[in-house]
Amino acid sequence: MPLVLEAMGQALRDLGVPVMFGLPGSGNYELVHAARAAGVAYYGANHEAGAVGMADGWARVTGATGLAMLSQGPGLTNGLTALTEAVKSRTPLVVVVIDTPRLSLHGNLNIDQTAVVTALGAGATTVRSAATAVDDLRRSLRRAAVERRPVVLMVPLDLVHAEVPAGAAVREGIAPPSAPWPDPEAIAEAAKLVRAAARPVVLGGRGAVRAGAREELLALAGRIGALLTVSAPAKGLFAGAEFDLGVSGSFASPLAAGLLAEADLVLAFGAGLNAWTTGNDRMPPPGVPVVQVDVDARSIGAHRPAAVAIQADARVAARALYEELGPGDRPGFRTAEVAARIRGHDPAKEFTPADGGRGLDPRVFTLALDRILPSERTVTIDSGHFMGWPAKYLSAPDAAGFLYPQAFQCVGLGLGNAVGAAVARPDRISVLAVGDGGMMLSPQELDTAVRHGLPLLVVVYDDSAYGAEVHRFEPIGLAVDLVRFPDRDFAAMARSAGARGVTVRAVEDLEELRDWLGDPRGPMVLDVKIDPTVLGGWVAGNSKAALA
Numbered sequence: 001m002p003l004v005l006e007a008m009g010q011a012l013r014d015l016g017v018p019v020m021f022g023l024p025g026s027g028n029y030e031l032v033h034a035a036r037a038a039g040v041a042y043y044g045a046n047h048e049a050g051a052v053g054m055a056d057g058w059a060r061v062t063g064a065t066g067l068a069m070l071s072q073g074p075g076l077t078n079g080l081t082a083l084t085e086a087v088k089s090r091t092p093l094v095v096v097v098i099d100t101p102r103l104s105l106h107g108n109l110n111i112d113q114t115a116v117v118t119a120l121g122a123g124a125t126t127v128r129s130a131a132t133a134v135d136d137l138r139r140s141l142r143r144a145a146v147e148r149r150p151v152v153l154m155v156p157l158d159l160v161h162a163e164v165p166a167g168a169a170v171r172e173g174i175a176p177p178s179a180p181w182p183d184p185e186a187i188a189e190a191a192k193l194v195r196a197a198a199r200p201v202v203l204g205g206r207g208a209v210r211a212g213a214r215e216e217l218l219a220l221a222g223r224i225g226a227l228l229t230v231s232a233p234a235k236g237l238f239a240g241a242e243f244d245l246g247v248s249g250s251f252a253s254p255l256a257a258g259l260l261a262e263a264d265l266v267l268a269f270g271a272g273l274n275a276w277t278t279g280n281d282r283m284p285p286p287g288v289p290v291v292q293v294d295v296d297a298r299s300i301g302a303h304r305p306a307a308v309a310i311q312a313d314a315r316v317a318a319r320a321l322y323e324e325l326g327p328g329d330r331p332g333f334r335t336a337e338v339a340a341r342i343r344g345h346d347p348a349k350e351f352t353p354a355d356g357g358r359g360l361d362p363r364v365f366t367l368a369l370d371r372i373l374p375s376e377r378t379v380t381i382d383s384g385h386f387m388g389w390p391a392k393y394l395s396a397p398d399a400a401g402f403l404y405p406q407a408f409q410c411v412g413l414g415l416g417n418a419v420g421a422a423v424a425r426p427d428r429i430s431v432l433a434v435g436d437g438g439m440m441l442s443p444q445e446l447d448t449a450v451r452h453g454l455p456l457l458v459v460v461y462d463d464s465a466y467g468a469e470v471h472r473f474e475p476i477g478l479a480v481d482l483v484r485f486p487d488r489d490f491a492a493m494a495r496s497a498g499a500r501g502v503t504v505r506a507v508e509d510l511e512e513l514r515d516w517l518g519d520p521r522g523p524m525v526l527d528v529k530i531d532p533t534v535l536g537g538w539v540a541g542n543s544k545a546a547l548a
Helices: 004-014 029-037 048-062 080-088 113-119 133-147 184-196 206-211 214-224 254-260 314-325 336-343 362-372 385-393 414-424 436-441 444-451 467-476 490-496 507-517 537-543
Strands: 019-022 041-044 066-070 093-099 123-126 150-156 200-204 227-230 244-247 265-269 290-294 308-311 377-381 429-435 456-462 500-504 524-529
Touching: 004 029, 004 133, 004 150, 019 029, 019 048, 019 414, 029 041, 029 066, 041 414, 041 444, 048 066, 048 080, 048 093, 048 414, 048 444, 080 113, 080 150, 093 133, 113 123, 113 150, 123 133, 133 150, 184 265, 184 290, 184 308, 184 314, 200 214, 206 265, 206 314, 214 227, 214 314, 227 254, 244 254, 244 385, 254 336, 265 314, 290 314, 362 385, 362 507, 377 385, 377 414, 385 429, 385 456, 385 467, 385 537, 414 429, 414 436, 414 444, 414 456, 429 436, 436 456, 456 490, 467 537, 490 500, 490 524, 500 507, 507 524
Parallel strands: 019 041, 019 066, 066 093, 093 150, 123 150, 200 227, 200 265, 227 244, 265 290, 290 308, 377 429, 429 456, 456 524, 500 524
Antiparallel strands: none
């Protein structure tokens, strides 16, 4: 008879888990070994936060439930920051963690793991017995999918070598949860607002991405003459659509900001409408009615009052509203003049380039990078002052091609997500945009990408500083020497890890990138020396500077 960890590992493939990420230790090694022997692909990280981030990134790209395996005590606590990001981003994820033996009182690794993960908002459960171990794993996978959040499954150390009795195997699959159906009265109220609107906007968020609502939202927007926009985490949802304005809010183009300010109705599907998405309540201005659709009632009206609240799946609600409105398309916001403005928009004309005396203008560089990269790409953005440039100027082929692990706004989580994205879509180049501060917090996972030969491009926006702090505190007279650093050679760091590394001081230095793109086996790092004086509009309000 198999032991608990053997049985759980062997069951993973049957439970529909093709990939796992983790860091093996003495407690969980047999679990990882058994899963790999059963045919589950294993990617080992160098830090537990990296392992959880990889599972998070993989889940965001595939839409499936991710899996990470960690050891007990510090194995769990090392992964907590990445776990918190996954919680706040509502990523379905299972983290299997070894736990304290049930009779242990004073072990070095003893902590109340259930209390720790529960405090962060993750679900927590424990393997009840050897007989239920595989079913507890199945229940955790289903719970993560249904609750749309990470679930941590604890395996008490004194159970790992218990024998699983015959007949304890799971006979039940993991049925997907059904989509909530919208209230017909709420749909009717939304239809009234739509009929009265002259300049409607359909805004898609992360919930719309997860619901697979692109086609339904495009059909609805076409029927009512709505312009299209997205929250930052949903960039790419409407890629290629004629009236797509791109990202709304803090990273909006001047054209998008101007048009969104003219809207007289917003239909928000799976978007929380926080300050980032509305540009501090400017897109649209206060007073414009909002129809908000979300599967989680707590999200509706959390940041902005909703004229009509619809608790439902975005895809189902969009289809229901489309049918309620009946046949006949309306011109709405889709005038010839607006169409011409969108077609004629050139992001390179949004700004006056810096003179280059202090380094590359990050906007000029990002637009050049966008032209060089293949259209089939997955872009991940780490946190920091730099993050607006790739969010604005790097395109995404679809919503699965853009990862924005910013719900916790933690610097340094992006590399793990980008590795997970590379595993999820090896047919696409995985591109990480990261600041020099974020890279210093997570360089160990570059080795993971090297070991697995992943097609990963790491673009370091290197201003030798924590730029957000410099731009916030220097204008008010505070010394910023604490957040400025000596020049670092990230290209040399990359080469020491077995990756290709290039220092970029001018656009012409990207020629070596073209060579790598011809045969992207293993990662490449671009150490881009950017002008530290170029200010992003997303922090300008704090420094009283003009929007860039």
